[in-house]
Amino acid sequence: MIKAYLGVDVGSVSTNLVIMDENGQLLASSYLRTNGRPIQTVQEGIQALGRELAQEVNIMGCGTTGSARYLTSMIIGADVVKNEITAHAIAASHEIENVHTIIEIGGQDSKIIILRGGVVTDFAMNTVCAAGTGSFLDQQASRLCIPIEEFGGYAAKARNPVRIAGRCAVFAESDMIHKQQLGHNLEDIVAGLCEALVRNYMNNVGKGKEILAPVVFQGGVAANLGLVQAFNKYLGFEVLVPRHHGVMGAIGAAYLARDAVGKKGQTSFKGFDLEKIDFRTTSFECKGCSNACEVVQFFENKNLIARWGDRCGKWELQVG
Amino acid sequence: MKISFPRMGYSYIAFKWLVENLGHECIVPPEPSNHTLDLGVRYAPEFACIPFKILLGTYIEVAQMGAQAVITSGGMGPCRAGYYWVMHKYLLEEMGLPMQIIAMEMPLLNLGDFWGKINRLRRSGGVSLKELARILKITWEKVKAIDDIEIRSHQVRPLEVKRGDTTRAINEGLAFIDAAQREHEIAEARQEALARLDRVPQDQSRNPLKIGIIGEIYVVLEPAANHYIQLLLGEMGVETDRSIYLSAYARKNTIVNLEGDLFAIARPYLNEAPIGGHGVNSIAETILYARHGFDGVVQLAPFSCIPEIVAKSIIPAVSRDFDIPVQTIFIDEQTGRAGVQTRLEAFVDLLQWRRSRRETVVEKRVLQG
Numbered sequence: 001m002i003k004a005y006l007g008v009d010v011g012s013v014s015t016n017l018v019i020m021d022e023n024g025q026l027l028a029s030s031y032l033r034t035n036g037r038p039i040q041t042v043q044e045g046i047q048a049l050g051r052e053l054a055q056e057v058n059i060m061g062c063g064t065t066g067s068a069r070y071l072t073s074m075i076i077g078a079d080v081v082k083n084e085i086t087a088h089a090i091a092a093s094h095e096i097e098n099v100h101t102i103i104e105i106g107g108q109d110s111k112i113i114i115l116r117g118g119v120v121t122d123f124a125m126n127t128v129c130a131a132g133t134g135s136f137l138d139q140q141a142s143r144l145c146i147p148i149e150e151f152g153g154y155a156a157k158a159r160n161p162v163r164i165a166g167r168c169a170v171f172a173e174s175d176m177i178h179k180q181q182l183g184h185n186l187e188d189i190v191a192g193l194c195e196a197l198v199r200n201y202m203n204n205v206g207k208g209k210e211i212l213a214p215v216v217f218q219g220g221v222a223a224n225l226g227l228v229q230a231f232n233k234y235l236g237f238e239v240l241v242p243r244h245h246g247v248m249g250a251i252g253a254a255y256l257a258r259d260a261v262g263k264k265g266q267t268s269f270k271g272f273d274l275e276k277i278d279f280r281t282t283s284f285e286c287k288g289c290s291n292a293c294e295v296v297q298f299f300e301n302k303n304l305i306a307r308w309g310d311r312c313g314k315w316e317l318q319v320g
Numbered sequence: 321m322k323i324s325f326p327r328m329g330y331s332y333i334a335f336k337w338l339v340e341n342l343g344h345e346c347i348v349p350p351e352p353s354n355h356t357l358d359l360g361v362r363y364a365p366e367f368a369c370i371p372f373k374i375l376l377g378t379y380i381e382v383a384q385m386g387a388q389a390v391i392t393s394g395g396m397g398p399c400r401a402g403y404y405w406v407m408h409k410y411l412l413e414e415m416g417l418p419m420q421i422i423a424m425e426m427p428l429l430n431l432g433d434f435w436g437k438i439n440r441l442r443r444s445g446g447v448s449l450k451e452l453a454r455i456l457k458i459t460w461e462k463v464k465a466i467d468d469i470e471i472r473s474h475q476v477r478p479l480e481v482k483r484g485d486t487t488r489a490i491n492e493g494l495a496f497i498d499a500a501q502r503e504h505e506i507a508e509a510r511q512e513a514l515a516r517l518d519r520v521p522q523d524q525s526r527n528p529l530k531i532g533i534i535g536e537i538y539v540v541l542e543p544a545a546n547h548y549i550q551l552l553l554g555e556m557g558v559e560t561d562r563s564i565y566l567s568a569y570a571r572k573n574t575i576v577n578l579e580g581d582l583f584a585i586a587r588p589y590l591n592e593a594p595i596g597g598h599g600v601n602s603i604a605e606t607i608l609y610a611r612h613g614f615d616g617v618v619q620l621a622p623f624s625c626i627p628e629i630v631a632k633s634i635i636p637a638v639s640r641d642f643d644i645p646v647q648t649i650f651i652d653e654q655t656g657r658a659g660v661q662t663r664l665e666a667f668v669d670l671l672q673w674r675r676s677r678r679e680t681v682v683e684k685r686v687l688q689g
Contacts, residue, residue: 067658085666109659119677120670122645125663208636291351311548313484 002027004057005261006049006269007254008042008076009087009247010034010068013107013134014220015041016247017049019057020254024094028053029247031220038068042075043274050272061261062269063087063253074298074306075279077270080253080260087252089113089120092216094255095242100212103231103239104248105201105221107134112205124205134221136169140176140193144186151190155226158191165196172196194226198234213237218245277301286310321444322347324382325391326375328541330470331566333498334462339391341455343445347387349378352544356381361653363411369622370652371538372404374545379408383417391441394423394433399597399627401538461503464567465510469493472517474561477554478528481521487551489516526557529671532609533562534602535620536628539651540564546620546651547660553618556668561614563605564598589634599627603634610642615671617644618664623652645670 002021009016011034018029028049034041063080064072065087073081084106092102093115102113110133114122126133141148155161162184165175172193179189215235221227222245231239244251261267280299285292295315298306307317323339325332327349339346350356352374360377379390392405405423412419422441425433442452469490477486493513500509531553539545540562550560582604589603606617619635621628632648639646647667649660 067662083662083665083669085662086669117677119673120666121674123666123670125659208633292353311551312487313482316483 001058002056003060004053005254005257006059006062006076007087007247007250007252007257008045008062008064008066008072008078009084009249009253010038010042010064010066010072011084011107011249012067012109013138014246015045015066016250017042017045018244018247018250018254019049019053019059020251021057022060022258024251024255026244026251027057029244029250031246034068038071039075039279042068042072043277043279046076046272047275054272059267059269059271061257061267063255063257063260065249065253065256070308071281071298074300075270075274077268078257079264079267079269080256082253082256084249085111085113085123085125086120087249087256088218089115089123089252090255091248091252092218092242093118095244095248095251096214096216096240099214099216101209101215103201103206103215103217104219105133105217105227106219109133110201110205110219112201112209112211114209114211122209124207124209126205134219136172137193137197137221137224140173143173144190146186146190149223152194152223152225152227154187155191155194155224156229158187158226160188161191161195162188163196164189164192191226191230194224194230195233197227198230202234211235215239217241218248220246222246283309286315288312288314321345322386322388323391323441324349324379324385324387324389326378326538327352327544328538328566329543330466330494331463331541333466333494334459335391336498337462338455338459341447341458342441342452343447344441347382347385349382352378352542356544357653363415367624368407369401369536369625370545371401371536371622372407373653374538374542375404376408376411379412379419380415380417383412383419387419389420389422391422391424394425399625401597458501458503458506460567461506462497462500465497465506465513466494467565467567468510469497469513469517471561471565472514474550474554475559476517476520476522477551478557478559479522479524479526481523483555485520486517486554489520492516528557528559529615529668529675530559530561530613531671532605532614532617533560533620534598534605534609534617535563536598536622536625537564539620539622540598541566546649547655547657549618549620549649549660549664552661552664553668556664558668561609563601589638595627595630597625597627599631602628602631603638606635606638606644606646607642610638610644614644615675616667617646618667619646619648621648621650623650623655645674 004019004021004027007018013034015032015034019027021027030045032041032045061079062076064078065082065084069081088102088104092099099115104111109125111125113120138148141151162179165171176189217231217239222241228241278301281296283294283296286295291311293310295307296309297304307315322345324347325335332348336346336348356374356377359380360373364373364376394402405421409421422437424437473486473490480486493516496509496513500506533540541564553560582601585604585607586600602619609617635646
């Protein structure tokens with residue numbers, strides 16, 4: 001049996017799972033669509049990894065990250081729960097030595113993380129607009145009837161990228177339609193869109209940040225060749241796309257789990273056989289005071305295993 | 321007359337006492353809730369900032385509870401908020417909820433206006449001039465006691481062993497202040513409240529990170545407007561201090577008070593005209609927190625708030641020069657709690673890393689030296 005660590009990153013769009021060995025070598029990874037059903041997706045994902053590897057690995061620790069990190073931690077019995085900024089920073093600094101800047105574009109958020117000497121010194125996330133994130137690209141690709149996987153390839157073939165207003169997703173779309181109606185070819189429009197997104201990212205998320213090489217570009221969107229080229233063009237040097245760019249959050253969670261278990265001694269991992277367990281959340285409004293907190297209860301089969309959401313701590317409950 | 325006012329943190333306890341003792345009936349404004357915000361968003365112009373919307377929602381709620389008048393702040397044009405009360409009045413009128421709005425100017429800037437309005441409230445309530453002096457004094461004592469208790473709670477919470485103990489203790493303590501009627505009773509209530517907080521079981525071995533909270537006054541003062549940021553950080557084990565306390569200009573023991581000239585502190589970064597609102601304050605306060613050895617600063621800014629946007633673009637230079645990380649959080653009705661939580665968690669990680677690295681450097685020096 002190989003000693004291994006499990007990392008799970010449940011985001012708005014995708015659910016990523018990795019299993020890595022003690023030295024950070026990836027043994028398995030999967031990239032699933034969350035489809036708005038995080039509980040089910042995590043259960044199925046873990047089960048599938050189990051079918052692949054349960055006979056060969058011994059899970060020593062597991063960690064969760066992403067917007068559903070707390071929920072997921074209760075499903076799998078995580079040893080560590082971390083926000084995605086820290087998780088991405090940890091993964092990138094293990095993957096690329098002395099990384100100074102991380103560009104991460106996910107399904108519904110984009111972030112920049114600045115590191116110096118292996119330590120995060122600054123970060124920013126998109127604030128009020130989702131233009132330039134994966135969901136928007138997805139939407140435009142399907143509107144143009146291009147499979148998202150080929151989207152980047154189109155951009156790479158462009159000769160004269162058109163200029164598209166990238167400030168806002170709605171304006172960008174109407175500007176794209178306008179350029180189409182003027183007869184520009186698809187390649188130039190797709191490339192123009194990639195450049196607009198990079199401009200928007202730099203003016204919004206990257207504003208006021210000192211972007212030094214080496215720059216790592218990660219997140220699902222880093223698979224898009226058009227965006228990689230647009231970043232290279234904007235920055236004037238090449239960004240690095242790590243091999244496992246799509247699952248870096250999960251890798252970070254696995255590293256964090258390794259450290260956490262080192263301190264804690266033993267994992268709380270519930271095992272791969274999760275599919276038979278019925279996980280359910282319910283909620284009620286507390287009538288104790290005028291705050292009227294919405295208290296959320298989480299059940300495993302018939303057992304209440306956690307309760308949260310109250311401001312005063314009256315209902316708080318965490319088993320294990 | 322039935323009188324209400326905007327809710328800003330715990331200050332309502334003191335203002336309730338003031339209104340009642342001036343001989344009027346007080347309609348205590350409810351803590352801003354999703355319902356308050358929904359009301360505000362529905363009737364406010366879309367591009368008004370979040371304080372405008374929450375206040376409008378509050379006024380609608382208190383109007384429905386029977387309030388005939390609202391006492392609020394005017395402002396000699398610190399930012400557009402100085403004019404908000406006029407807009408609120410028009411909007412309420414349009415909705416068929418006529419409301420008298422008594423907008424107080426800062427007593428320090430326009431004593432005559434402040435005095436005239438207080439005096440009218442006194443006469444309509446049938447209170448003698450001599451009584452008024454006493455009432456104002458006691459209100460002020462309450463404001464100060466409430467702030468003292470709250471300041472202590474933000475120091476205790478990061479050390480609490482059981483989550484929620486501090487919050488329960490402060491609520492009990494504030495009830496004592498609420499019940500106190502005379503000066504010596506307030507002093508006793510204050511002592512008892514502080515003692516309750518000190519009795520909360522604490523883990524003194526923790527060395528909490530310290531974060532200063534700066535930004536626009538309303539979102540700094542009203543927890544419901546800032547996702548209860550001080551509570552959230554406190555429960556994450558962080559000690560917080562905020563730049564604004566209502567009693568701050570009369571005290572010397574807060575880090576930000578009117579003793580020092582904020583303009584003079586901010587001047588190296590902003591030698592032109594003041595930028596309005598609390599923009600200059602935000603720049604100066606970042607410097608003050610850095611000088612007092614804080615680990616980081618969180619700037620709270622209502623979305624579309626010009627003064628805070630200007631401050632935000634200047635702060636990176638301050639942050640670099642004084643080596644203090646600053647995280648800006650924009651707040652509007654679209655801001656999700658999850659996003660705020662994620663950013664704060666990551667910010668706390670960042671500060672923790674910085675601190676442990678600094679400690680290792682010091683340790684090395686000690687070992688080598």
